[in-house]
Amino acid sequence: MTPHVYPRHCAFKSVEDIKDKKVTIMGLGLNGGGEAAVRFFLNKGAYVTVTDMKTKEQLSATVEKLNSDTSLDHSRLTYRLGEHRIEDFESADCVIKNPGVKFEGNKYLAAARAIESDLSIFLRFTNCPIIAVTGSKGKSSTVSAIYYGLSQAGYTTFLGGNITVSPLTFFDQVNGDTPVVIEFSSWQLADLRGRGVLRPHISLITKIVPDHQNWYGNMESYVADKRLIYADQTKGDYSIFDSDDWGDSFAAESKATVLRYGSKAGWKLDLGELLVPGEHMKINAQNAALVMHLMGVPDNRIKEILQKWPGIDHRLQYFHSWKNTAGTTIKFYNDSCATVPEAAAAASQAFGKPVILMTGGTEKGLELTPLIKTLTEPEAAGVKYPVKDIYLLAGSATDKLVAELDKAGVKYHGPFDGLDALLQEFKSGFDTPLRGTQPPEKEEVFVFSPGATSFGMFSNEFDRGNKYMAAVKKIFE
Numbered sequence: 001m002t003p004h005v006y007p008r009h010c011a012f013k014s015v016e017d018i019k020d021k022k023v024t025i026m027g028l029g030l031n032g033g034g035e036a037a038v039r040f041f042l043n044k045g046a047y048v049t050v051t052d053m054k055t056k057e058q059l060s061a062t063v064e065k066l067n068s069d070t071s072l073d074h075s076r077l078t079y080r081l082g083e084h085r086i087e088d089f090e091s092a093d094c095v096i097k098n099p100g101v102k103f104e105g106n107k108y109l110a111a112a113r114a115i116e117s118d119l120s121i122f123l124r125f126t127n128c129p130i131i132a133v134t135g136s137k138g139k140s141s142t143v144s145a146i147y148y149g150l151s152q153a154g155y156t157t158f159l160g161g162n163i164t165v166s167p168l169t170f171f172d173q174v175n176g177d178t179p180v181v182i183e184f185s186s187w188q189l190a191d192l193r194g195r196g197v198l199r200p201h202i203s204l205i206t207k208i209v210p211d212h213q214n215w216y217g218n219m220e221s222y223v224a225d226k227r228l229i230y231a232d233q234t235k236g237d238y239s240i241f242d243s244d245d246w247g248d249s250f251a252a253e254s255k256a257t258v259l260r261y262g263s264k265a266g267w268k269l270d271l272g273e274l275l276v277p278g279e280h281m282k283i284n285a286q287n288a289a290l291v292m293h294l295m296g297v298p299d300n301r302i303k304e305i306l307q308k309w310p311g312i313d314h315r316l317q318y319f320h321s322w323k324n325t326a327g328t329t330i331k332f333y334n335d336s337c338a339t340v341p342e343a344a345a346a347a348s349q350a351f352g353k354p355v356i357l358m359t360g361g362t363e364k365g366l367e368l369t370p371l372i373k374t375l376t377e378p379e380a381a382g383v384k385y386p387v388k389d390i391y392l393l394a395g396s397a398t399d400k401l402v403a404e405l406d407k408a409g410v411k412y413h414g415p416f417d418g419l420d421a422l423l424q425e426f427k428s429g430f431d432t433p434l435r436g437t438q439p440p441e442k443e444e445v446f447v448f449s450p451g452a453t454s455f456g457m458f459s460n461e462f463d464r465g466n467k468y469m470a471a472v473k474k475i476f477e
Contacts, residue, residue: 002409004103004149006193011094011114015125024088026108028052028059028081030459035062035118036166037096037118042072049088051080078169084108084448096121096459108163119188122160123197132198133292134184134229135206137343142206143183144312146286154306155179179295186216186225193228201232202291204240205250208282209342210366217365221407230254238294240287245370259294260288262443265445269293271303276311278350280343285309299476313331314465316350316447321352322476324430328441332472334450336465339364341371344451354388358422360398361452361464362413371451375401376408388444389413391422397452418457419471427475 012018027035028452034050041048041339055061059081067071076182080088086108095112100407103109116124123130130458133143140163140422146160158174159184160167174180179201192198205226216222223246230239233256241254251258261283269289274282285306292302311317314337336349339412344359359371373381375390390405392414407413416422426446448468450461458464 002272003190003193003221006120007194008054010116010124011119012121014034015044020047021048022047022091022095022327023096024092024112025050025096026052026089026101028054028062028079028085028227029098030059030062031116031164031462032169033166034098035066036168037064038077039072040118040121040168041096042076045076047076047078048080048082049078050090051084052086054084058363067283067353086111099185099191111169117188117191118166118168118183119161119197120192120197121147122171123192125178125196126171126174126180127175128178130200131179131181131202131204132184132200132229133182133204133206134186134189134226135204136209137339137346138206138280138287139183140295140337141281141284141315142204142287143181143308145309146291147181147304148309149288149297149302150179150181150295152308153238153292153295153433154299155295157181157366160186161407161468162186172450185223186231189226189228193225196232198228199232199234200229200237202238202240202294203233203254204287204291205229205247207242207280207342208244208246208286208447209340226254230256251315259290261290267298268291269302271306274307275309277308277316277352278338278346280346281311281316281350314462315390316347316449317465319469320472320476327445328430330430330476331443331445332469332476333445333447334465334469335447336454336461338449338451339461341366341451341452344449345370348387349379349383349385351445351447352385354385354446355447356389356391357387357392357425358391358446358448359391359451359458360401361395361450362455363395363397363400364453366397368397368404368451372401375411376404382396392416393419393450393457395424395452419468420475423471423475427465432465 024408025034038048038050039472088114089108090109094116095465096113097115097117138212150157158170159181162185164181169276171348195392239254239256240259241250271285274285285373289302289306315335317334319334320332323331338344338347338374348355348357374383375387378386390412392412398415413425454461454464
C-alpha cells in the first residue's frame with residue numbers, strides 16, 4: 001500500500017491563529033499525549049472536542065485530571081467518549097491524530113479538512129535544535145542517556161516523543177538555543193511524511209530488527225518510515241547509523257554528515273564501567289556519548305556523566321530485592337518495554353550470569369527465532385549464559401514459544417494468565433535448593449523481559465511494567 005503523504009501547509013498560520021479555531025483531538029488515552037494536546041489547544045484559545053472509543057470510565061484518570069484543573073476554560077471543551085462521530089471530524093478546522101491510528105481506511109480521518117499531530121505542531125512552530133532518535137531496539141534508553149547527559153553537562157534541554165511525553169507540554173519553554181531530544185516511533189514519523197517539518201540537527205537510528213509486522217506486513221514499509229528521520233537533513237546536520245547493512249543503506253541516502261557506530265565507528269570513547277547492565281546498554285550509552293561530543297561536551301566530562309546514568313523505567317530497571325530462607329537474595333528487574341524477541345534474548349545475557357527469565361505475551365507478526373534459539377539451542381546460538389529457569393505469561397506469542405520449548409524438551413513454568421499466580425509459584429519453589437544448585441547461590445536475577453506486546457492482559461507495556469513491579473513488591477515483602 002502506498003503510504004499517505006500529508007500536505008506541507010497547516011490549518012494554522014501561526015500559534016496565535018489557533019485562537020477560536022475548532023480542533024478535534026482523536027484519542028485522549030491514559031499516557032498523557034491526548035491530555036497534553038487538550039491542554040495546549042485550550043490554552044491557545046481553541047474550541048476543543050476530544051473523542052475516544054474508550055469510555056469515560058476507562059479514561060477516568062485522564063478526565064479527572066482535566067476536569068479538576070481550574071486554569072482550563074472548560075466551556076470550550078467537549079468530550080465525545082465511547083464513540084467517534086463523523087461530524088466532529090467534518091466540522092473541525094483541524095484534527096489532531098493519535099499516531100496509533102492508521103490513516104488508510106479510516107473514514108473519520110478521511111472526512112477531516114486538515115490533520116496534524118502533536119509532533120507536527122511542535123516542529124512547525126518552534127525553532128529549537130532537534131536531536132531525533134528512532135530504531136527498533138534501544139531508542140528509549142538512548143534518548144534517556146542523551147537527555148541525562150546534556151542536562152548534567154549544563155544544557156537546558158527537554159525530552160519528548162514516543163517516550164510518553166508530548167512536546168506540547170514544554171512548547172512555551174523552548175527557544176532557538178534549547179536542544180530538544182525526541183524519540184520517534186515509526187508511526188510518529190509516518191505522520192510527518194510530506195510535511196517538511198522534521199529537520200533535525202542530529203538524527204540517530206538505533207538497531208533495526210523486525211517489529212510491528214502485524215501493522216506493516218513487511219520490513220521495507222516499516223523501514224521506509226524510519227528513513228523519514230533524516231530525509232530533510234542537510235550537510236550541516238549529522239546522521240548516526242549502525243555499521244550493518246541497514247546502516248549502509250541509510251548512509252548512502254542521507255545528505256547530512258554521516259557518522260557510524262559499531263565496527264565502522266570513526267569516533268569512540270572508553271566509558272569504563274556503567275551502572276546499567278548489558279552490552280546493548282553500552283551501545284546506547286556510546287551513542288549518547290557521540291551526540292554529546294557533537295554538541296560540544298568535553299570527552300572527559302562525557303565519561304564522568306554517563307558513568308552515573310541510572311537507566312530508565314521499564315528497561316532492565318532494577319527495583320526490588322528479596323531474601324529467601326536459604327539466604328539467597330533475588331534481585332528483580334523490569335524490562336517490560338522489551339517488546340521484540342531480540343530484546344528479550346539480549347536481556348537474558350545482560351547480567352554476566354544465568355538468569356531466571358519471565359517472558360511471553362501477545363504476538364505482533366514477528367519471528368520468535370532469536371528468543372527461541374536462546375532458550376532451546378543456547379550453545380548453537382552462541383549464548384554465553386543459558387537461562388536458568390523460564391516462567392511464561394500467557395498470550396499468542398507464548399503459544400508459539402511453548403510449542404518450540406516442548407519440541408526441544410525444555411522445561412518451563414506456565415503459561416500463567418496473571419502475574420500473581422506466576423510470582424506465587426516462583427516464590428513457593430524458591431525456598432528449596434534452586435535448580436539443583438548446591439550450595440545455594442548468594443544472589444539470583446529474576447528479569448521480566450516479555451519480547452512481545454501486552455494487549456489483552458494490560459493496557460500497554462508501561463501498565464504491564466507497573467503492575468509487575470507492584471505485584472513483586474506485594475508478594476515478596
